[in-house]
Amino acid sequence: MPAHYEGTVLRSGDQPILDLHRPAGTAAAAQRDLLDTLGEYNAEHHARAGGSPALAASYELAYKMQSSAPEAVDLGKETEATEELYGLGDRRTQAFGRQCLLARRLVERGVRFVQIYSGGNHNDTSWDAHGDLVRNHTLHAGETDKPLAGLITDLKRRGLFDSTLIVWAGEFGRQPTAEYEKGTGRDHNAYGFTVWLAGGGVKGGGSVGRTDELVSAAVEDPFHVKNLHATVLHQLGIDPNRLTYFYAGLDQKLVGVGEVEPIRQII
Numbered sequence: 109m110p111a112h113y114e115g116t117v118l119r120s121g122d123q124p125i126l127d128l129h130r131p132a133g134t135a136a137a138a139q140r141d142l143l144d145t146l147g148e149y150n151a152e153h154h155a156r157a158g159g160s161p162a163l164a165a166s167y168e169l170a171y172k173m174q175s176s177a178p179e180a181v182d183l184g185k186e187t188e189a190t191e192e193l194y195g196l197g198d199r200r201t202q203a204f205g206r207q208c209l210l211a212r213r214l215v216e217r218g219v220r221f222v223q224i225y226s227g228g229n230h231n232d233t234s235w236d237a238h239g240d241l242v243r244n245h246t247l248h249a250g251e252t253d254k255p256l257a258g259l260i261t262d263l264k265r266r267g268l269f270d271s272t273l274i275v276w277a278g279e280f281g282r283q284p285t286a287e288y289e290k291g292t293g294r295d296h297n298a299y300g301f302t303v304w305l306a307g308g309g310v311k312g313g314g315s316v317g318r319t320d321e322l323v324s325a326a327v328e329d330p331f332h333v334k335n336l337h338a339t340v341l342h343q344l345g346i347d348p349n350r351l352t353y354f355y356a357g358l359d360q361k362l363v364g365v366g367e368v369e370p371i372r373q374i375i
Contacts, residue, residue, distance in 0.1 A: 273308025
């Protein structure tokens with residue numbers, strides 16, 4: 109997708125967005141005057157030399173972020189009860205809890221897509237358990253279970269649950285057998301794994317599909333990732349088989365070639 113669709117990276121620490129505040133000693137009026145003057149120079153340059161006005165637009169977007177985003181990412185306005193709901197008082201859950209709480213605040217203010225990430229980039233810090241699977245999954249499940257439950261509870265009590273689709277997914281599952289002759293890690297497995305959805309018009313408390321007796325591959329009601337994409341689009345009110353975007357000279361579909369059905373058993 110074009111660059112102007114890129115997201116903004118938010119962090120779970122005290123500064124969710126880096127460089128969000130204007131420089132010390134710079135008043136809002138002075139910054140506005142500076143940007144207006146800069147915009148005039150850019151317009152003159154654009155009239156003479158052509159080119160894209162994207163740079164000036166990025167300055168303006170940054171200014172708007174500084175005027176509106178600080179309130180959105182200020183978790184200090186939340187009650188103690190809400191902080192407890194998300195596990196902010198527990199060292200184990202506070203980092204992911206801040207992400208979930210921040211996600212709720214963004215959704216509440218009209219942000220249409222929020223992605224939360226659990227885990228790091230290495231085997232010991234991510235869900236990619238090539239080492240000790242039990243220790244790994246116990247760690248990460250312990251970090252995410254309470255904040256996720258808090259997010260769902262909070263969305264429900266604020267009337268946002270039915271209009272917010274939560275998709276909890278990874279790239280793949282784990283093999284049912286050990287990866288090596290010695291050790292308790294598991295390798296990747298794309299043939300049978302679980303994704304769960306909540307809110308947004310999907311049914312709760314049920315499951316679709318079943319794996320074989322070894323839990324190695326889906327054998328009953330198997331679905332491809334494109335069926336998941338079709339389900340998300342359908343719940344957004346978009347026909348997954350008609351939505352296309354122009355890329356690399358082709359009108360491409362998120363769900364690929366052919367007609368793809370959403371997972372209607374969960375709708």
